[in-house]
Amino acid sequence: MARKNQFSVSDRFEFLQGLVTEFQDTDSDESKEQVLANLANFAYDASNVESLRMLQVTDLFLDMLTEENDNFVEFGIGGLCNLSMERESRDQILQNGGVPLVISCLSSNRDETVLSAITTLMNLTTAASRAETTDSAVVQCMLRFSLTQNPRLRNLASVFLQDYCTREQVDRAREGIQGQSQSVVGIPLPKD
């Protein structure tokens, strides 16, 4: 706590603003990755969330989800995972149409990206957004995840199925997997 108060709110805001500016100005992918990781880690600290929201970092993270560079995607969804814990940021992500972008991350090759996406989807689930976040394709994907060897993926998918989906949704998804109507969400494309 003592370290937290070392910098005033305005200093913190200026520093974060500097990071965002560098991210937008630089041409080097390496610098971009570093700054993006910085911002995503700052999003973990609840006292920065207000500043980050004012700087529209939510949109910056969302933009990263459609990048080619896997690191950009991983850091972007990591930042969203951290930000979406807080209610107002969650609402901002929902307003800016973040759910389909987050769902697309479920098909990533990288474990961390997929895990962040699942947690973000949990955070984004509200009474209003529930239909979107627990789409049948997503539930099917979670069912598959809950059967994998990776314990972290298995645990997180289990929590999603148990706490955010109704029993009917899960049953329907199970039938879907066994029958014809399979979804491709959460299945990564083969590498070339």
Next chain:
Amino acid sequence: MDSSVANPSVWDTQKVYKHHEQQNVAQTRAKYREGRRQRAVKVYTINLESRFLLVQGVPAIGVMAELVQLFALYGVVEEYRALDEYPAEQFTEVYLFQFQKLTSARIAKRRTDEKSFFGGQLHVCYAPEYETVEETRQKLQDRRRYVNRASQNTAKQYYQQPEVSTESSSTDTQASAAPEIQKDFASARRENVKSDYLCFPEQPLAPTEDVSYRLPNFTQPFQLQWSTKTTLPTEDKMGSLHNSIPPVPETSKQSASSSSSSVKERDLSKRQESLSRPVRFMPRITHLESRKRKLEETVFFLNETETLIGPKLPELPKVDMEDHSLNVTANLIRQTMTKVTSVPEVKPVQVKTTTPKPRRRI
């Protein structure tokens, strides 16, 4: 790996995951965003954090007890064991620690990672794959709760005057939405679970935690001592008790001049004064003067109210010097001598107390 599926025990899996590997630190950071320590480019989320810590690089020289002691500094360790099957470098061992709180694990990782330990360098990382579903759920819930409590506090800091109204309105809508979700998704079991993580303070220093618990008990008697000390002789600026006489003659006077009620009353009031008065510096001359004044007062009291019991001290013998001028001189000397010695002669007890440290004349 099949065994881990069949038997989902926490302690089964021995696979090396990507997040166990140490990544290369970034060498090319811009000056303004360089930290104190060089770190890899990596994003931490709650998924990566865990109460479980994997400790690699422990020298295989039988130092498990020391390792456990080291990690116990940072919080309550619920369980630990050596991971014999985990692929380790030659002559090193790998251990798994389960802390009671996530915050303890976080501090322990920060303090011990890359630190040398009995000649080896430790590599400490989170091991969330050892969590159960329930532990994962609890971890996420605690994190969410903490973030929203903390962000409400910072929001107050941000907008103290004008935007309070908008703040409250937006939280109102959230508050109305939140219970619905709770009803929909929260199972009864989940609500019954006691929270182990509770909160996520940024840096609670684990080692000092215990001390701070005990400190109040320690400080209490200390404070009492200080308050009583004001009645005791107080040290002067040089740290000696030599000049702190005033209370001492009073008490001795009480015992010596055995009790007239008026004296007692005066003493009491004086002592209360000295109690209430803060310690202040008095020059030595003032001390001597006040001492003398007090002595005179007591002499006066003795002459007035008390009759002296016992033999009188012998008077100075009058010797005839067989010369007028010599006799005059002798008389002068005698008069001054009686003047000087009259006080100690009347009260020899006080002479002792007033000069506790007779100076040696050279």
